[in-house]
Amino acid sequence: MTEPCLKVSDLHVMYDLGSNGFGKRKRLHAVNGASFEIAAGETLGLVGESGSGKSTIGLSIMRLIEPWSGKVTLGGTDVTGVGRKDVRTLRRRMQMVFQDPYSSLNPSMTVEQLLEEPLIIHRDLPKAERSAMVGQMLESVGLHAGYAVRYPHEFSGGQRQRIAIARAMILHPELVVLDEPVSALDVSTQSQILNLLKAIQAGSGTAFLLVAHDLAVVRLMSPNVAVMYLGEIVEAGPSGRVYDAPAHPYTAALISAVPFPDPERQRTATRIILKGDLPSPLNPPSGCRFRTRCPFAMEICAKETPPAVPVEGGGTAACHLHAHGPKLAGRSLMPFIKERLAGG
Amino acid sequence: MSASVIAAPAVALPPSSSFFGRFCRNRTALVSAVILLIIVVVAIFAPYLAPHDPAKSSLRYIMKPPTLLHPLGTDDLGRDVLSRLIFASRLSLIASVQAVAIALAIGLPLGLISGYVRGWTDTIIMRLNDALMSFPALILAVVIVGMLGPSLTNAMTAIGLVYAPRIMRVVRGSTLSVREEVYITAARATGCSDARIIARHVLPNVTGPLVVQATVLMGQALLAEAGLSFLGLGVQPPQASWGAMLGTAFPYMADAPVPTIAAGTVISVTVLCFNLIGDGIRDSVGRMRRAGD
Numbered sequence: 279m280t281e282p283c284l285k286v287s288d289l290h291v292m293y294d295l296g297s298n299g300f301g302k303r304k305r306l307h308a309v310n311g312a313s314f315e316i317a318a319g320e321t322l323g324l325v326g327e328s329g330s331g332k333s334t335i336g337l338s339i340m341r342l343i344e345p346w347s348g349k350v351t352l353g354g355t356d357v358t359g360v361g362r363k364d365v366r367t368l369r370r371r372m373q374m375v376f377q378d379p380y381s382s383l384n385p386s387m388t389v390e391q392l393l394e395e396p397l398i399i400h401r402d403l404p405k406a407e408r409s410a411m412v413g414q415m416l417e418s419v420g421l422h423a424g425y426a427v428r429y430p431h432e433f434s435g436g437q438r439q440r441i442a443i444a445r446a447m448i449l450h451p452e453l454v455v456l457d458e459p460v461s462a463l464d465v466s467t468q469s470q471i472l473n474l475l476k477a478i479q480a481g482s483g484t485a486f487l488l489v490a491h492d493l494a495v496v497r498l499m500s501p502n503v504a505v506m507y508l509g510e511i512v513e514a515g516p517s518g519r520v521y522d523a524p525a526h527p528y529t530a531a532l533i534s535a536v537p538f539p540d541p542e543r544q545r546t547a548t549r550i551i552l553k554g555d556l557p558s559p560l561n562p563p564s565g566c567r568f569r570t571r572c573p574f575a576m577e578i579c580a581k582e583t584p585p586a587v588p589v590e591g592g593g594t595a596a597c598h599l600h601a602h603g604p605k606l607a608g609r610s611l612m613p614f615i616k617e618r619l620a621g622g
Numbered sequence: 623m624s625a626s627v628i629a630a631p632a633v634a635l636p637p638s639s640s641f642f643g644r645f646c647r648n649r650t651a652l653v654s655a656v657i658l659l660i661i662v663v664v665a666i667f668a669p670y671l672a673p674h675d676p677a678k679s680s681l682r683y684i685m686k687p688p689t690l691l692h693p694l695g696t697d698d699l700g701r702d703v704l705s706r707l708i709f710a711s712r713l714s715l716i717a718s719v720q721a722v723a724i725a726l727a728i729g730l731p732l733g734l735i736s737g738y739v740r741g742w743t744d745t746i747i748m749r750l751n752d753a754l755m756s757f758p759a760l761i762l763a764v765v766i767v768g769m770l771g772p773s774l775t776n777a778m779t780a781i782g783l784v785y786a787p788r789i790m791r792v793v794r795g796s797t798l799s800v801r802e803e804v805y806i807t808a809a810r811a812t813g814c815s816d817a818r819i820i821a822r823h824v825l826p827n828v829t830g831p832l833v834v835q836a837t838v839l840m841g842q843a844l845l846a847e848a849g850l851s852f853l854g855l856g857v858q859p860p861q862a863s864w865g866a867m868l869g870t871a872f873p874y875m876a877d878a879p880v881p882t883i884a885a886g887t888v889i890s891v892t893v894l895c896f897n898l899i900g901d902g903i904r905d906s907v908g909r910m911r912r913a914g915d
Contacts, residue, residue, distance in 0.1 A: 396813065
């Protein structure tokens, strides 16, 4: 097998909340041992509710937040091990698109200045060549090359996100972290931007890490998906399998929360309603982190952290239901859930 | 993927409303700018505009009231007050620019570093800043001039030094808020060095408040120069600034009020202009930032 574009193994990220005055430091464990791979030119969708640590993973891969431990490699190069200076040169190979195009573009710079900045930093090119590349890049994200002289505030949200994508793509990076790239946009604009991203990926072979909370966006964009809950990846695998045959109760609940456009189907759909709120990541539950809200929690769930077990149809799920209780052994959770809901 | 999928829908872009357009719609600021421009032009062309030699005294015309020959009368040495005011505008304006330039040269880099780096560097710079600010500005300037010796350059250096913390506070405050913006994180993700982030991303976005503060300080520096020169610590005779003229005319105010009033009026109008322009810039820049957000 060839080297994956991005390989993340056992990544931990902590936020230091400062000491309480008695020398004991408070830390928030935002990401707790995440591991995944993205092949070159592929997309991995990372989903989860707010506070699950999905954006933090993106930021720490970019080394915009320093990881606590674990290893990130980009095309074989160690990202986590290099010093701050070398990270800057690595950024030529990985770029990022942020959620809000209204705040991610410097309002005092023209589009040309915004787009040529990566070229100035990472490549030694004469001004004329840079301008030509900026013009080409603008055209390839569907904007007129003449817009280069304008300022960000003259554009709509969708147009700004196109500019942000152009900035990330102009160096032809191996990986682009897309941090909720469409969630700040109108629904009508969202599909345009998603189609643009797909077209760009087809042309450039760039791998995407797509961080999103919208399950439909992830399904459309990525062949593989990882589901996060409270800093941990609870289930991962091919999108089709995860969506149609979820093997973790959290995934099943997440998917059952998506309404069907057909009211007839909606009425008969199996709904799993989670109790309570997301527990504080400052004081996560023992054992399985999901057990406080899980409708199928067992005794063992409070004691042991569930290991990731392989699932039929590809991927893994970290849930005790596969080894204990009903012993599903990697099968889909759906028949079990239907039986339980009908019985109870 | 077909081109029609990629192409952005044509959206009419709003006409770019410029900073100058908004500034000019503010009548008060516009009038102030015009008055200040006139003062600057007069200062530049002083030798051509002054009706008399500002240094030539005449025993026949000592403390005369205004006449056609001397529109603002003459001073205690028989010199033409109007001509002296015209020539003094040069020194007064240059002195203000000098003071603000020194304040900027010290305050801007320290403010940027303090706000961007934070931590211990920030704490140390800010405590020194507080210490300097706790002195009354003019008293501190008097002390510094007292140590350096009275001259216009020393006076303005002192005032620049005294005003540097005000620039610094404004720059630091803006830097603190700008550094939290997503576009700073985006710049870091692009691969910008800290130096480049400060120069290209932070600095342009703190200029709004900075220009306002610098403009207001121009007026205050002018006033401070007038104060120091009034006390004899600034410009030395035979040269004159507006403050020095006020100082020399003031003792004879009962006999010849016009020179005092004239010098005082010019100082007040100029300071007022600077302040109103500062306000105008603040309002215009504010609207630009909102449109940009």
